Amino acid sequence: xxxxxxxxxxIPKLMRxxxxxxxxxSKFDRAFPDKRTEELCIDALTQAAEMINVTPAxxxxxxxxxxxGHFADHFGDQLLGEAVIHDRLGLDPLGNCGxxxxxxxxxxxxxxxxxxxxxxxxxxxxxxxxERMDEVPTDEGNFLISCAADKDWESPLGHIYTGYxxxxxxxxxxxxxxxxxSFRRTLAEIAVKHHGYARMNPYAQSPMKITxxxxxxxxxxxxxxxxxxxxxxxxxxACAIICDEATAIKLTKNSPHKPLRIWxxxxxxxxxxxxxxxxxxxxxxxxxxxxxKDLGKKFPGGERYPGFTGFLAxxxxxxxxxxxxxxxxxxxxxxxxxxxxxxxxxxxxTYEDIGIRPYGYGRDYVESGDCYHxxxxxxxxxxxxxxxxxxxxxxxxxxxxxxIMQVFEIACxxxxxxxxxxxxxxxxxxxxxxxxxxxxxxQVKGAKRALAISHAGVGSHVTATILMDPDKxxxxxx
Amino acid sequence: MSMFGQVHVKxxxxxxxxxxxxxxxxxxxxxxxxxxxxxxxxxxxDMTYIHSYGGESIFFESLSKGKLMATRCDNKKCxxxxxxxxxxxxxxxxxxxxxxxxxxxxxxxxxxxIHTFMVxxxxxxxxxxxxxxxxxxxxxxxxxxxxxxxxxxxxxxIGMRVVPIFQKLDPTYTILDMAxxxxxxxxxxxxKGFSF
Numbered sequence: 001x002x003x004x005x006x007x008x009x010x011i012p013k014l015m016r017x018x019x020x021x022x023x024x025x026s027k028f029d030r031a032f033p034d035k036r037t038e039e040l041c042i043d044a045l046t047q048a049a050e051m052i053n054v055t056p057a058x059x060x061x062x063x064x065x066x067x068x069g070h071f072a073d074h075f076g077d078q079l080l081g082e083a084v085i086h087d088r089l090g091l092d093p094l095g096n097c098g099x100x101x102x103x104x105x106x107x108x109x110x111x112x113x114x115x116x117x118x119x120x121x122x123x124x125x126x127x128x129x130x131e132r133m134d135e136v137p138t139d140e141g142n143f144l145i146s147c148a149a150d151k152d153w154e155s156p157l158g159h160i161y162t163g164y165x166x167x168x169x170x171x172x173x174x175x176x177x178x179x180x181x182s183f184r185r186t187l188a189e190i191a192v193k194h195h196g197y198a199r200m201n202p203y204a205q206s207p208m209k210i211t212x213x214x215x216x217x218x219x220x221x222x223x224x225x226x227x228x229x230x231x232x233x234x235x236x237x238a239c240a241i242i243c244d245e246a247t248a249i250k251l252t253k254n255s256p257h258k259p260l261r262i263w264x265x266x267x268x269x270x271x272x273x274x275x276x277x278x279x280x281x282x283x284x285x286x287x288x289x290x291x292x293k294d295l296g297k298k299f300p301g302g303e304r305y306p307g308f309t310g311f312l313a314x315x316x317x318x319x320x321x322x323x324x325x326x327x328x329x330x331x332x333x334x335x336x337x338x339x340x341x342x343x344x345x346x347x348x349x350t351y352e353d354i355g356i357r358p359y360g361y362g363r364d365y366v367e368s369g370d371c372y373h374x375x376x377x378x379x380x381x382x383x384x385x386x387x388x389x390x391x392x393x394x395x396x397x398x399x400x401x402x403x404i405m406q407v408f409e410i411a412c413x414x415x416x417x418x419x420x421x422x423x424x425x426x427x428x429x430x431x432x433x434x435x436x437x438x439x440x441x442x443q444v445k446g447a448k449r450a451l452a453i454s455h456a457g458v459g460s461h462v463t464a465t466i467l468m469d470p471d472k473x474x475x476x477x478x
Numbered sequence: 479m480s481m482f483g484q485v486h487v488k489x490x491x492x493x494x495x496x497x498x499x500x501x502x503x504x505x506x507x508x509x510x511x512x513x514x515x516x517x518x519x520x521x522x523x524d525m526t527y528i529h530s531y532g533g534e535s536i537f538f539e540s541l542s543k544g545k546l547m548a549t550r551c552d553n554k555k556c557x558x559x560x561x562x563x564x565x566x567x568x569x570x571x572x573x574x575x576x577x578x579x580x581x582x583x584x585x586x587x588x589x590x591x592i593h594t595f596m597v598x599x600x601x602x603x604x605x606x607x608x609x610x611x612x613x614x615x616x617x618x619x620x621x622x623x624x625x626x627x628x629x630x631x632x633x634x635x636i637g638m639r640v641v642p643i644f645q646k647l648d649p650t651y652t653i654l655d656m657a658x659x660x661x662x663x664x665x666x667x668x669x670k671g672f673s674f
Contacts, residue, residue, distance in 0.1 A: 002558075002572075033507070033517050077521060135521075142602030152534065153565050154626055156653050158611045159602030166596035167615050167626075174594070174636050222613075223597040273615070274593075274624040276571060277558055301636075308594050308615065308624075 002279040009282075011323040012265060014118035014478075019248035019259035020467060021124075021241045022059075023408040024048030027431045028205045028236035028396035031134035037076065038088035040237040041130055044401075045089065048239055051417075052255035059241065060089075062251060064122035066096035069109030069129030069400035075144055076132035085128070099400075102148050103342060104266075105129060106238065106403025107454025107463030111264040113242040123247045129400035130237035141233055148457060150271055162230055162343070164458050166222035168273065169345035171308035173224060175301040176360045184224065186363045187344040188215035191228045191393055193372065194341060198390025199436050202428045203405075205232050205396050207436075229344040231392035238404035257415035260467045262407075263325055263478065267316025271460045274307050281305050282312075282319050284355035286329040292359060299360050311346070311459030314353035321451075321464040322355070326475030330355050331370065331384045333474060335447035336413045338406035340455035340462075341391040350453055354464070356384065373442045381445070388413075388442045403454030407465050410450035414469055418443040448472035483526040492528055500524040533568035536579055541656050542649035544673065546586050546642055548621065549577035562621045582618070586642050589619035590658065595634035607654070614658060616640065630657035630669050647671040 024047030026040040042056075049059040066089075068082035078084060082098035101108040106129040113127035133141055146159040154164065169187075177183035189212055198204035210228065218228040243251060248259035270276055281292050296303030306312035318330075327333045339354075341347040351362035356370075365384075369375035372382040389395045389409040392402060412418040419441040421427070428435040448469040455462045468474075481496035502522035508514040531538055540547045548564040556573035562582065563571075570577050598611040605611075612629040630643060639661040648671050649655045657672060665674065 033509070137603075139601075140603040142600075143604050144602075146602050151529075152531065152538075153653055156606075157613060157626060157628060158598050158607060159605045160598060160600060162600070163596055163598045163611070163613050164626075166598065167594045167613055170596050171594035171615075171636070220597075220599045222599065223610075225596075272565060272623075272626065275565065277561060277622045 002277050004282075009319075012320055013324070014114070014263065015120060016118055017245050018114050018117045018262055019243050019245060019470075020262040020407065020411060021243045021248050021251050021259045022048045022051045022255070023238070023240040023404065023411055024051060025203060025238035025401065025405050025408050026236045028203050028234045028398055028405075030205060030232070030234060032235050037081065037130055037132050037237070038085055040235070041085050041089065041128055041239070044128065044237040044239040045126070048241055051257070052252055054251065054254070059251070060091065062124040062243070062247060063091060063126045063241070064094065064124050065116050066091055066094055066126045066128065067099055067109045067112040067116070068096060069099045069105040069127070069404070071100050071102060071105040071131060071399040072144060074147070075135060075141070077135055078132075085130070091126070101461040102456030103340065103397075103399055104403060104454040104456040104461040104463050105400045106405070107264065107452070107465060108266065108403070108461065109400070110240060110242070110262070110403060110407060110465055111266055111463050113240070114262055114264045117242050117244050123244045124251075125242045126239060127242060127404060128237065128239040129402070129404045131399040131401060132235055133233045133398065134235050138233060154272060160222065161457055162225055163222040164273075165343045165346060166225045168308045168349070168458065169224050169343065171301070172345055172349060175299050175309055177363070183363055184216070185212050186366050187229060187348065188212040189366055190341065190344040190347050191215045194387050194391045194394040195228070196394070197373070197388050197442065198394030200440055200442050201390050201395055201422055202424070202431050202433055202435070203396070204390045204394055205234055206394050207390070208394070225343055225345065231342045231397040234396040234398035236396055236398040236401050238401040238408055240404055240407055257417060258470070260411060260414055261470050261473065261478075262465065262467055263321060264463055264465045265317050265320035265324060266461065266463045267313040267320070268461050269306060269312040269459050273458055274304070276306075278304050279306070281359065282315055284315070284318055285322050285327065286355050287358065295359060302360060310349050310359060311353050311455065311462060313459045313462035314350050314453060314455060317453070317462045317464035318354040321466055325466050325468070325473075325478045327466075330451065334384055334449050334451050336388065336410055336444040336450045337384060337386045338389060338391065338409055338452040339386055340402070340453050341387055341393050342397070342455065342457065344393070346455070347391075350455070354451075354453060373444065385444055388444070403452065403463060403465070406452035406454065407467065410452055410467055413444045413447040414450055414467055416443065416447075449474075485528050494528070498526045534566055537566040538651050538653075538655070541644055542646060542651060544583070544644040544646055545581055546583045546656065548580050548582040550580050551575065552578045558622075563623050564618060564621050564625050565623065582621070583642070585618055585620065590616050590640050590642065592634055592636055592638045592640060593617040593624050594636060595629070597634070614640065616658065627653070628657055629659065630672065631659040631663050631667055641674065643668055643672040643674055645671045646673055
């Protein structure tokens with residue numbers, strides 16, 4: 001079994017507090033025939049400025065370093081697209097750097113920004129992400145995404161990334177789902193929930209009022225995954241401004257919201273699932289050493305770790321993050337989360353990887369109603385609402401922007417500005433989208449702490465971003 | 479007359495012959511909702527890449543000869559000494575020493591089982607496998623990792639015993655030269671070009 005050294009498992013420590021000051025994002029859609037990528041990026045940066053009542057020029061005057069998350073050069077057919085955007089944003093001659101970690105690119109772009117501020121290199125960083133996925137038809141798009149798998153060993157096998165998740169879905173369904181139809185329905189319920197929450201989000205690409213049967217009757221992509229189990233292919237941009245304390249205070253002088261403390265951690269695992277020797281399950285603060293002793297007895301086939309039933313990278317990102325900020329129990333200590341629901345199955349797997357439920361019991365997070373804004377079982381607020389944006393299934397997956405969109409969303413909750421932003425009639429009109437008659441305020445009341453998980457297929461990279469109201473820290477010296 | 483791009487190596491250098499790209503004109507994209515105004519252009523591109531298999535070449539060459547090669551760490555100082563890797567890795571992921579290439583065709587024939595699978599109705603562009611594609615991940619006795627491939631005959635089930643088949647006739651020299659069939663499948667049921 002692989003064992004990790006103390007040095008590898010050391011808990012990260014920032015050299016000074018780091019703050020998320022503001023964030024912004026563009027509309028998300030399958031295609032923007034009328035916009036260049038820079039127009040979307042400028043939409044995002046302009047919104048970030050408006051959120052704190054400064055002009056874009058004023059905000060730019062604070063920025064010292066830029067990180068740009070743009071996963072796929074071949075999608076946008078533009079090598080070094082970062083240089084194009086940096087130029088069009090008028091941020092030369094500042095230093096900038098492109099970031100790419102597959103689906104986790106957005107989260108990693110924030111990770112780099114936080115480290116630059118924490119180290120003292122910069123007092124204000126722009127972390128901006130985007131993806132241009134409309135320059136090719138969908139099947140060519142699937143081919144390009146599959147190029148992120150190992151090109152000699154996996155990509156030629158169908159050139160479709162959904163397949164690489166479907167084998168995980170099959171294994172999970174057999175081992176932890178015990179081949180129960182009820183588990184398949186629980187997966188479908190996630191798609192219903194996320195498309196449903198997308199209806200309340202003017203930025204979202206795929207608002208839908210659907211049923212579990214609609215999901216189960218949607219076309220098979222890679223059995224057992226069906227079309228409505230899968231994330232979107234999107235175009236759009238999102239950005240965040242990350243600062244030290246003094247700059248954060250200055251920049252929010254006339255802002256309706258205060259800056260939030262931010263931490264980002266990261267983990268990784270093999271590009272090909274189960275491609276290392278096995279190991280003991282790394283434990284989170286709410287787990288015990290003997291908790292998983294009989295996992296293989298309870299769930300035959302579930303003894304191998306890491307295998308096809310979870311994502312080691314997510315477990316490691318959560319391990320570093322929770323220990324860094326003092327989270328003992330994510331369900332109790334956090335108020336709202338955004339997870340990387342690339343597929344309904346990977347959403348469930350992540351519940352376990354990040355300790356919302358123990359391995360084998362992820363489905364309970366959905367079945368208990370805890371994951372909802374309003375628990376349908378109890379009629380009371382969900383214990384830990386997830387993906388109120390609609391997530392990757394309902395809102396967007398514009399890869400380089402996705403992890404940053406998630407952070408924009410959870411920040412809106414802590415800032416108590418979710419309804420102001422998402423309910424704005426002018427925004428719905430600007431985006432040429434119809435606000436539903438039953439539009440519902442999804443603000444999580446009193447939210448003070450939140451988490452976003454950004455993930456690359458099939459768990460090769462994962463980041464965990466934690467935001468906290470600076471007056472509600474768990475660990476004062478985090 | 480055009481000719482597919484061809485490459486061989488001489489004196490450690492690539493020698494290329496034929497066409498490595500095709501020129502296709504770009505076309506305007508116009509808005510039919512707004513007076514057919516110009517919105518953009520198409521950018522066609524057809525290119526051939528030159529890709530080295532490096533230290534994995536023996537694996538792909540062996541498939542065309544009906545052999546499944548793996549690697550084993552034989553570094554006495556490595557904590558995982560003796561571990562066998564399939565997929566083939568050139569270097570041990572623990573100690574980074576170059577591993578020993580071994581022939582594991584017999585191990586595969588005697589112990590391969592489906593660890594998990596999926597049936598893929600759709601594919602990305604450039605797929606050449608017949609749909610639905612039955613992807614399988616295969617576990618072997620004594621091998622510490624799991625291999626992804628596809629089932630060419632029958633319906634997959636977790637735990638099913640399978641055996642490898644190889645495209646020895648007109649091989650592609652890619653991972654597609656290897657497929658799997660349920661144990662006891664008869665030779666006359668194998669896809670064209672494949673044999674045990």
